[in-house]
Amino acid sequence: MEKQKTHQIDKNERVISIHGLYKSFGDLKVLQGIDLEVFKGENVVVLGRSGSGKSVLIKIISGLLPPDKGKVNVLGQEVEQLTDKELLALRLKIGFSFQSSALYDSMNIRENLEFPLIRNIKNLGQKEIDHRVEEALDAVGLLDKIDVMPSDISGGQRKRIGIARTLMLKPEIMLYDEPTAGLDPTTSRDINDLINEVKERYNASSIIITHDLSCAKATGDRVVMLLEGKITRQGTFEEVFDTDDEQARSFYNYNFIQQP
Amino acid sequence: MKKYVISKGLDDLFAGIYSAFQFIGLFFRQAFQPPFEFREIVRQCYEVGYKSLPLITMTGFITGMVFTKQSRPSLVVFGAASWLPSLIAIAMIRALAPLVTALISAGKVGSNIGAELGSMKVTEQIDAMEVSATDPFKFLVVTRVIATTLMIPVLAMYCAFLGMMGAFLNVYMNEKTSFPTFVNEAFGQISFLDIGTSMVKATCFGFTIGMVACYKGFHADQGTLGVGKAANSSVVLAMFLIFIEELMIVQMSNWVRIY
Numbered sequence: 001m002e003k004q005k006t007h008q009i010d011k012n013e014r015v016i017s018i019h020g021l022y023k024s025f026g027d028l029k030v031l032q033g034i035d036l037e038v039f040k041g042e043n044v045v046v047l048g049r050s051g052s053g054k055s056v057l058i059k060i061i062s063g064l065l066p067p068d069k070g071k072v073n074v075l076g077q078e079v080e081q082l083t084d085k086e087l088l089a090l091r092l093k094i095g096f097s098f099q100s101s102a103l104y105d106s107m108n109i110r111e112n113l114e115f116p117l118i119r120n121i122k123n124l125g126q127k128e129i130d131h132r133v134e135e136a137l138d139a140v141g142l143l144d145k146i147d148v149m150p151s152d153i154s155g156g157q158r159k160r161i162g163i164a165r166t167l168m169l170k171p172e173i174m175l176y177d178e179p180t181a182g183l184d185p186t187t188s189r190d191i192n193d194l195i196n197e198v199k200e201r202y203n204a205s206s207i208i209i210t211h212d213l214s215c216a217k218a219t220g221d222r223v224v225m226l227l228e229g230k231i232t233r234q235g236t237f238e239e240v241f242d243t244d245d246e247q248a249r250s251f252y253n254y255n256f257i258q259q260p
Numbered sequence: 261m262k263k264y265v266i267s268k269g270l271d272d273l274f275a276g277i278y279s280a281f282q283f284i285g286l287f288f289r290q291a292f293q294p295p296f297e298f299r300e301i302v303r304q305c306y307e308v309g310y311k312s313l314p315l316i317t318m319t320g321f322i323t324g325m326v327f328t329k330q331s332r333p334s335l336v337v338f339g340a341a342s343w344l345p346s347l348i349a350i351a352m353i354r355a356l357a358p359l360v361t362a363l364i365s366a367g368k369v370g371s372n373i374g375a376e377l378g379s380m381k382v383t384e385q386i387d388a389m390e391v392s393a394t395d396p397f398k399f400l401v402v403t404r405v406i407a408t409t410l411m412i413p414v415l416a417m418y419c420a421f422l423g424m425m426g427a428f429l430n431v432y433m434n435e436k437t438s439f440p441t442f443v444n445e446a447f448g449q450i451s452f453l454d455i456g457t458s459m460v461k462a463t464c465f466g467f468t469i470g471m472v473a474c475y476k477g478f479h480a481d482q483g484t485l486g487v488g489k490a491a492n493s494s495v496v497l498a499m500f501l502i503f504i505e506e507l508m509i510v511q512m513s514n515w516v517r518i519y
Contacts, residue, residue: 062391084395091393102388105379116392169392 009221013040014073015173015205016061021070023056030056032229034070038173038205043195045208045220047240047251052226054209055099058175061207062096063087075172092120095166095204099178101158103150109161110146113137116168136164139201140194156187163194167202174198174206180215192218213241213252225251283475287405290398297403304407308369309414315364316415317422323360324352324423328430341435342445348427349446354454357420358413359506362465365412366498370473373404374494377477378487386478401478405470412466413459420458457513464505472498 016038023031030053038044048054059065060072063079072079077090103112113133117124137143140160145153153161159179166174179195180188192215199206208219216223217237224234225248233240233248241252264271328348335341377400380386389396428442437445473494480490 059387064387064390088393088395091391094391096388096391098384098388100383102384104385104388105383106376116394119392119394165392 009042010040014038015040015075016207017071017073018061019071021057021060021072022068023053023060023065024068030229031060031067034226034229034231036224036231038207040205041199041203043199043206043208043219043221045210045216045223046226047210047213047216047223048226049211049251053229054211054226055177057226058096058177058207058209062091062094062175092169093172095163095169095171095174097159097163097166097174097176097179099181101150101155101162103158103162103165105150108147108149109137109142109153112150112161113165113168116165120169132168136167137161139167139197140164156183156190159183159187159191160194163191163198167198170202171204174202174204176206176208176210178210178212179208180210180212185214188212188215189218191215195219279479280475283478284471286397287402287471290395290402291406297399300399300403301406304403305411308365308404308407309411312365312368312411312415313418315368316361316419319360319364320357320419320422321426323356323419324348324426325430326426327351327356327423328427332430332434344431344435345427345437345442345445346449349424349450350454352420352423352427353450353458355506355510357423358416358458358462358465359502361412361416361419361462362469362502363499365408365415365466366469366495366502369408370469370494370498371491373408373470373473374477374480375487375491377401377474378480378490381478381480382483382486397478401474404474405467408470408473409463409466412469413462416458416462416465453513453516457509461506461509464509465502468501468505469498472501 014037016036018034018036021031021034021036022029034057036044036057046054046057056065060067061074061079063082066080074090075093077086079087079090082090103109104115107115110133113136114129117129117132134143134146137146140163142153142157142160142164145157145161150158150161163176163179174195176195179191183191195206195208196219198204206219208215210216220237222234223237223240225232225240227247233243233245241248243249266274328344331347332341332344335343335347377386380400386396386400389399424446427446428437428439431437431442432439476490476494476497480486482489
């Protein structure tokens with residue numbers, strides 16, 4: 001049974017504000033005029049087919065990719081106008097959970113989790129680092145894997161540890177790229193619970209990129225449908241899918257009827 | 261339809277050269293800008309230097325011994341077998357030690373760095389580092405290039421020493437020359453310029469190996485196929501550039517010798 005969403009959304013405080021965002025790769029137009037706002041304490045799910053530009057959107061938000069046109073404001077700062085130093089400082093407030101988990105292969109789980117702490121917080125004693133690492137691993141239920149190498153754990157465990165690593169710096173914004181992709185239904189449910197738990201515990205705002213409707217339904221306060229680089233529908237899960245719109249119906253049917 | 265300035269191949273070539281020079285420029289900007297990653301540099305020096313020791317030990321020793329063995333018959337014909345120590349010293353220090361060390365390191369260290377960074381790139385580990393507020397260029401590239409630039413000259417000196425030991429063993433077994441005599445004869449012909457040139461060469465080779473491997477790894481794409489390509493092209497391009505540098509530095513040192 002999935003946990004219920006109980007957190008509060010502050011509609012007066014925008015943490016992410018995107019206006020007229022365009023991005024192309026050569027002749028391929030990926031994003032074509034995106035407008036999106038995310039409020040404090042809100043979970044926004046961006047749904048769309050593979051190649052619809054979902055991941056590109058959060059890479060632009062985190063400053064990993066530059067936009068071609070448009071404004072991206074994160075926590076009151078225009079991302080494309082920041083210097084390298086300012087961008088690094090902003091990233092301390094953003095947690096990014098990658099589709100591939102992106103755990104550092106050459107480090108064990110403890111070192112993976114220590115890495116952002118050691119790099120970014122000076123004068124932190126080893127005792128405090130150990131405490132924070134154990135606390136984060138405990139939160140994702142994988143304390144027993146602390147000295148294991150990433151290659152020795154399952155895909156679901158890698159995802160959970162990837163999320164735990166992003167939490168080490170207590171981010172204000174969480175960006176999840178396909179958090180349940182490639183996972184079995186039970187593990188996917190665990191990840192959905194974890195996303196909601198992170199929200200409760202850290203009061204973070206989140207953008208969750210997915211094409212998994214179960215994940216969208218379980219985690220999203222608001223669902224945004226991205227098709228061919230444009231936002232076609234948005235609202236609560238029910239508002240988006242309780243419709244005669246052909247594209248939304250086809251997406252819904254594929255996820256809930258055709259897939260086992 | 262995309263339009264090319266000259267042709268696709270030449271456009272790509274010039275774009276690649278421009279991008280490589282940008283990469284080198286960024287290295288020099290980052291290398292002298294704090295914060296410095298001393299801990300990671302030491303770790304990389306250990307990876308590049310200490311872990312290459314067994315291979316360099318074997319290769320250096322065998323190169324010296326085999327070169328002596330192959331040179332002896334020609335010198336014996338002219339009654340010049342006593343010149344062997346100085347011949348070997350000149351060959352090892354001026355050319356063989358830096359070249360052999362660089363070629364072996366291009367294969368071992370270069371492919372390792374290319375594959376490691378390539379794999380980190382395609383599995384988004386480099387992006388993960390960037391979003392956790394760590395500059396991946398400084399942490400991954402600058403440290404590795406500094407490590408190869410510092411360690412290859414050290415390994416080249418070690419290789420030269422072991423090559424001389426291999427040569428001494430062969431000379432001792434044939435001519436029963438004592439060690440002090442061998443050393444006297446060997447180093448009688450070696451000048452500071454020889455050692456200096458050798459070190460400059462090894463430093464350039466080390467920088468080339470590190471830079472090429474990091475560039476190829478950092479620009480890997482196409483998934484696992486890209487990782488293999490990055491490792492392979494790191495070795496091939498580094499070896500190619502090492503031979504060109506060898507030729508240029510030898511030419512320049514000859515001019516210095518003449519004037």
